[in-house]
Amino acid sequence: MLVMEVLKEHNVKAGPDITVKNTVIGxxxxxxxxxxxxxxxxxxxxxxxxIKFPQHLDSVDGLxxxxxxxxxxxxxxxKYNFGPALEKFYNQKKPIFGTCAGLILLAEEVKGDSFGFxxxxxxxxxxxxxxxxxxxxxxxVLKLGSANANNNIIFxxxxxxxxxxxxxxxxxxxxxxIEKAGEKVQVLGSVDSxxxxxxxxxxxxxxxxxxxxxxxxxxxxxxxxxxxxxxxIKSDANN
Amino acid sequence: xxxxxxxxxxxxxEMLKGGAIMDVTTPQQAKIAxxxxxxxxxxxxxxxxxxxxxxxxxxxxDPEIILKxxxxxxxxxxxxxxxGHFAEARILESIGADxxxxxxxxxxxxxxxxxxxxDFKVPFVCGATNLGEALRRIGEGAAMIRTKGEAGTxxxxxxxxxxxxxxxxxxxxxxxxxxxLMTAAKEMGAPYELILYVHEHxxxxxxxxxxxxxxxxxxxxxxxxxxxxxxxxxxxxxxSENPLKMASAIVEATTHYNNYExxxxxxxxxxxxxxxxxxxxxxxxxxxxxxGW
Numbered sequence: 001m002l003v004m005e006v007l008k009e010h011n012v013k014a015g016p017d018i019t020v021k022n023t024v025i026g027x028x029x030x031x032x033x034x035x036x037x038x039x040x041x042x043x044x045x046x047x048x049x050x051i052k053f054p055q056h057l058d059s060v061d062g063l064x065x066x067x068x069x070x071x072x073x074x075x076x077x078x079k080y081n082f083g084p085a086l087e088k089f090y091n092q093k094k095p096i097f098g099t100c101a102g103l104i105l106l107a108e109e110v111k112g113d114s115f116g117f118x119x120x121x122x123x124x125x126x127x128x129x130x131x132x133x134x135x136x137x138x139x140x141v142l143k144l145g146s147a148n149a150n151n152n153i154i155f156x157x158x159x160x161x162x163x164x165x166x167x168x169x170x171x172x173x174x175x176x177x178i179e180k181a182g183e184k185v186q187v188l189g190s191v192d193s194x195x196x197x198x199x200x201x202x203x204x205x206x207x208x209x210x211x212x213x214x215x216x217x218x219x220x221x222x223x224x225x226x227x228x229x230x231x232x233i234k235s236d237a238n239n
Numbered sequence: 240x241x242x243x244x245x246x247x248x249x250x251x252x253e254m255l256k257g258g259a260i261m262d263v264t265t266p267q268q269a270k271i272a273x274x275x276x277x278x279x280x281x282x283x284x285x286x287x288x289x290x291x292x293x294x295x296x297x298x299x300x301d302p303e304i305i306l307k308x309x310x311x312x313x314x315x316x317x318x319x320x321x322x323g324h325f326a327e328a329r330i331l332e333s334i335g336a337d338x339x340x341x342x343x344x345x346x347x348x349x350x351x352x353x354x355x356x357x358d359f360k361v362p363f364v365c366g367a368t369n370l371g372e373a374l375r376r377i378g379e380g381a382a383m384i385r386t387k388g389e390a391g392t393x394x395x396x397x398x399x400x401x402x403x404x405x406x407x408x409x410x411x412x413x414x415x416x417x418x419x420l421m422t423a424a425k426e427m428g429a430p431y432e433l434i435l436y437v438h439e440h441x442x443x444x445x446x447x448x449x450x451x452x453x454x455x456x457x458x459x460x461x462x463x464x465x466x467x468x469x470x471x472x473x474x475x476x477x478x479s480e481n482p483l484k485m486a487s488a489i490v491e492a493t494t495h496y497n498n499y500e501x502x503x504x505x506x507x508x509x510x511x512x513x514x515x516x517x518x519x520x521x522x523x524x525x526x527x528x529x530x531g532w
Binding site: 034035075076127137173 | 240243244247248255257258274275276278279313314332335337338360362490491493
């Protein structure tokens with residue numbers, strides 16, 4: 001319920017009918033760690049739905065593409081023709097959050113591969129960190145609060161975490177490396193000057209796995225993105 | 240920066256969930272598996288059905304074959320070592336295998352002890368037929384469990400049995416009064432701390448896949464509905480008439496395991512599945528699932 005409290009505190013006008021509680025986040029459930037994302041979304045107080053076919057996208061406000069095997073997820077998305085529905089979702093400015101494999105699928109360019117929906121201007125090397133024996137974990141400093149003045153609502157709250165108030169314990173598993181990020185991309189966290197959490201408008205990507213730890217701050221940040229986009233869509237509709 | 244921690248080891252298994260891991264013996268087969276949507280491949284010299292048919296001592300696969308398979312695909316590559324054979328495991332770790340299966344399918348190298356898997360940076364998956372065995376392997380450092388079934392048979396009955404046994408035993412531990420947990424740990428031969436974990440969480444501390452006898456999309460759906468986190472398909476793919484079609488169908492069945500429209504669609508016109516052996520005709524001595532201590 002943190003987001004609601006903070007929203008109130010900062011007098012953010014969410015409108016009477018748009019709250020965390022009635023925000024629905026879809027989690028692509030073709031393969032990978034989708035249950036963990038669903039658990040995290042529910043702990044944040046929002047609703048979560050499994051997305052197994054493109055038509056399921058119609059009933060959600062935001063989408064998470066989870067970690068898993070990017071080749072497998074991509075092949076299944078192709079098989080079920082997710083492309084047009086996802087394009088519509090993206091054009092409606094509904095937020096999309098990709099972790100690990102999800103980051104790869106949302107990237108503009110994936111080295112040596114043909115996939116990538118091209119919704120965030122990054123170039124990704126899938127195997128640059130090495131194989132499984134090179135997988136690692138470490139605390140990462142995140143700058144979510146400083147993205148812009150209105151965005152200041154989540155990470156200034158000093159939520160308790162093992163890694164410290166300004167750090168996030170990040171777990172990297174055969175992680176993709178963001179080798180290049182375009183000008184429009186905000187880097188929200190990096191390791192050795194390589195971006196690991198980045199955002200371009202309504203697309204958020206993360207090279208590590210926030211769903212494998214109990215720290216909910218990145219999910220809360222995403223839910224906040226979704227609430228803001230719902231407000232925008234609503235005020236556009238009213239005008 | 241920490242590497243080889245239990246969190247990153249078990250984390251890879253988390254990422255494989257809802258997927259099918261397939262046995263392959265050549266780079267060409269590995270590419271077919273990847274094309275079909277496998278989440279990982281198990282690089283082998285012979286699939287279990289051939290090991291069973293040909294007999295002799297089954298050992299670690301030639302590293303050259305594993306390296307060629309690693310070159311051919313971008314998905315994770317797993318490899319098997321013999322039970323207790325830590326030297327084979329070290330060799331597999333040194334060539335960069337992504338996961339090691341300390342497997343009863345190969346001829347055991349130690350009749351008493353399994354590998355101390357905490358010593359390794361590479362994660363291990365181990366077979367189990369019941370909760371005690373699963374928790375002993377996790378106690379030794381396994382980051383992933385797979386129920387054993389009976390490899391190389393194409394007969395799903397043992398896979399079903401082992402999945403149900405583990406599920407039932409977890410359910411029983413979850414409801415036992417606290418004072419009975421130590422005796423339960425003693426009787427199951429399981430570490431007490433892990434019994435406490437299962438009591439509290441009503442689940443294993445790591446991912447549990449199913450293996451040993453799955454041969455069709457319907458088998459995959461059955462075992463997923465019984466609570467498997469994902470599946471291993473050994474001989475079932477490349478012993479079938481149309482491997483790419485069978486592999487793709489099994490991948491879809493693993494994702495949509497409770498959607499019978501999809502299951503019916505993918506089950507059509509697959510050609511002949513692997514012929515298989517009825518497990519009941521295999522003598523106790525020839526059963527691979529008994530290997531493991």
